[in-house]
Amino acid sequence: MRLLVVEDDPELGPIIIAGLRAAGFAVDHATALAEADEKVSVNSYDCVIADRGLPDGDALVLIKAWRAAGRTVPVLVLTALGAVGDRVSGFEHGADDYLVKPFAMAELVVRARALGRRDQPPRLPELTVADLTLDVPSHRVRRAGVLLTFTAKEFAVLEVLMARAGQAVTRGELLEHCWDEMADPSSNVVDVVIRQLRRKLGPPDLIESLRGVGYRIRGSA
The missing domain is CATH 3.40.50.2300 (Response regulator)
Incomplete structure (x- = not known):
């Protein structure tokens, strides 16, 4: 937000x-x-x-x-x-x-x-993609039952991707939702956070890179 x-x-x-x-x-x-x-x-x-x-x-x-x-x-x-x-x-x-x-x-x-969240569509308190589960109220993420640790920024980006599982999310949309006006649109901050997410989530990789567009989290492993 x-x-x-x-x-x-x-x-x-x-x-x-x-x-x-x-x-x-x-x-x-x-x-x-x-x-x-x-x-x-x-x-x-x-x-x-x-x-x-x-x-x-x-x-x-x-x-x-x-x-x-x-x-x-x-x-x-x-x-x-x-x-x-x-x-x-x-x-x-x-x-x-x-x-x-x-x-x-x-x-x-x-x-x-x-x-x-008042003017946003109702959101489930828990998001699930394949074996990945994100608990929104408690800010906890588990993969295959294992609790993972994320920074606030990593959690925010992952929440946006999981809320739109199977859909393309542009870098601009991620910047708009997860960063403030101090973020440089031409910088690679989004790509850096995506790399960190991939490393922490481990294989198999659920996050797809869409050349010239942004990213998408797959609906299945």
Whole structure:
């Protein structure tokens, strides 16, 4: 999943981003409403996490404008404004969730993941291809019953491939879903992760390379 964090606090912003990336999200960052609006207009996000008190105004104004323009990206407001009236105003302006600072990172992760999946087709909690099983909630992967260890990025790429087993997945699609805007489209980061997956998964190889397109995970060994 790809998230946008809109937070201008120079200390809290990096902490939020690091925590979300550690949980396996691809995360972009904006420090003002205008910057956030521009990023949402050119990128596809599964969820936006926005502080209210930003240098160029209240995030609720931007959320309301997005809803009026038909933008449906889920938004979680993360703010110190926690009175009942503040929370009610947040939902009235189009926010999908409202979390008050200080907060627990584990709760933010769970809420962001739930919002990010809201507009997606229902997904099975467990994906299976041949003798390979991926447990989405627990982030565990087993092949022939053996538990394997993957980084958050490797797990994210494997989840996308397994969710579309038998279908071609382009490098661009993998970059869009599993990396943030700092990833260079011309780099070989996707190929590097695929090589790591193949090495850890072992034989027989389930991942096919599609010349000039991307990759596909076979439906059978």
